[in-house]
Amino acid sequence: MGIKRFHYARDVEEALSLLAAYEGRGALLAGGVDLARGLAPEVEGLIDVTTAGLAGISADGGGLRVGATTTLEAIRRSQEAQGYLGGFLAKVMGHVATLPLRNMATLGGAVVSAHPWADIPTALVALGAEAVWQNEELTEKASVEELYRRPFRAIFRRALLTEVRFPAWDGAFAFEKVARNAGDIALINCACGLGLDGEGKIAWARVAIGATPHRAKRLTAVEDFLTDEAPSEELWAEAAHKMKTEVEVGDDMRASAEWRRSAAAAIVRRALDRAAKGVTGDA
Template sequence: MRLKIKRFHYARDVEEALSLLSAYRGRGAILAGGLDLARSFNPKLEGLIDISGLGLSYVHEQDGGLRIGATTTLTEVLESRAAREYLGGFLAEVVGQVANPPLRNQATFGGAVASAHPWADLPTALVAVGAEVRWVDQEGEHRARVEELWQGEFRRLLSSAVITEIFLPPWEGAFAFGKLSRNVGDIALLNCACGLGIEDGKVAWARVALGATPRRGRRLLWLEDLLTGEAPGEELWQVVREQVEANVEVGADRRASAAWRRAAAGPLLARTLARAAEKATARQR
């Protein structure tokens, strides 16, 4: 694909980025890590607006939650102490499995939210923890849970906006992430993020998201209901295996068949839940 870029802008602030974006009327794009621009380049693009100078590369802890600036690279997230400590290392566990180091040096957290590829790992994790996206457009500042955002026409919405921050809320329990892929650095054939709160030896709450099904990660509310109030343990995980194989909604793409996804989803979820339960129980102690 040939670039027809005529102008390259370093935006000085969000307002400038937005006004430039607006002036291009669809022929301009925000550039952060640039991976998706390079992967599926829009030949109509004439201008690129670099937002790396907006001061949006940071990771801050806030009341047990995490504020991550949109242009923070995945490597910066991995290297940040706050991110490594968030939910007992859950975020680092996820990010460490995304692609490979050179790509993580380039990919940004905001970019992952904006592209929200169905096969990607971060969306599944962000849905599970109930992350919130904050963005600015001509009408002002907005925020929404990723789940809600991705259910709507988010690409159209974000095409005239600048994502500024992603907020990951605090949780009392623990989360674990599971992924099946063909090799290291590959996208997921199936991934999941599972969070559990354990009180008095029972599941007090559950947050379970399954992704790359091949659809984007979404919560399995029925499974969360099934888990709540039950005692974590091999017996429960066996129920999870069986119920998931019987009820999960999966499809086929060129990477994996629906039959395999159906068979593998149960074990993947059961193991990831078991790890989450172990961590949650340990945290409780």
């Protein structure tokens, strides 16, 4: 692939100084499952960041902090992730590809590769997860949702994602994915979260949809529609109907826009029902 040198970065500073020294001809390498499929021809040096001390998961109040080089399988199995939102994030990891891939792929790699068909960005956008990154001058942070509105590929040519922070939520989330088989990528996916107020009405709602085939987005019109309403099967059906008019879908080699519109409504309805049961303890 034209690689001339391979470096094991001992820490974040070394990774960043190597990256800067290559002046665009170096690339950060984590699990490599994505990078191995296509590396820019100008890249001469690979900088392995899995040795930079970034892996790890810790509970943070009711939230969670996950180091960028933590593998997807380590998240799936960790007690901290299983204790966060009833294991929601750990369960999402179980939907990603296959075990050998999850043993290599990292959360940071998933955030930066940001495939429109991927499941992880959908969950991260719904959860309001915050990405933390560092370049040679400063440390920056932004919600993953906001990051994807910025030229993030250019940002990560000069910066290292160090951590993803997950906020505490008083409620429950559910994830749904439709794929041709368990190990395949999504034809459509969604993550929905709900919290209830003291009267049993919906205090907040989060609805994110991905693989439309565009990258994950929140549907704030559907979230607003649900807020202050009482949870019910009828409400999920109405939200699903609204979803059909709000969601931006397209055709690709995997599915038609028409199919995606119907499937999006069906999985959001199912996820809302599961999230509501999660809040009330009926799940």
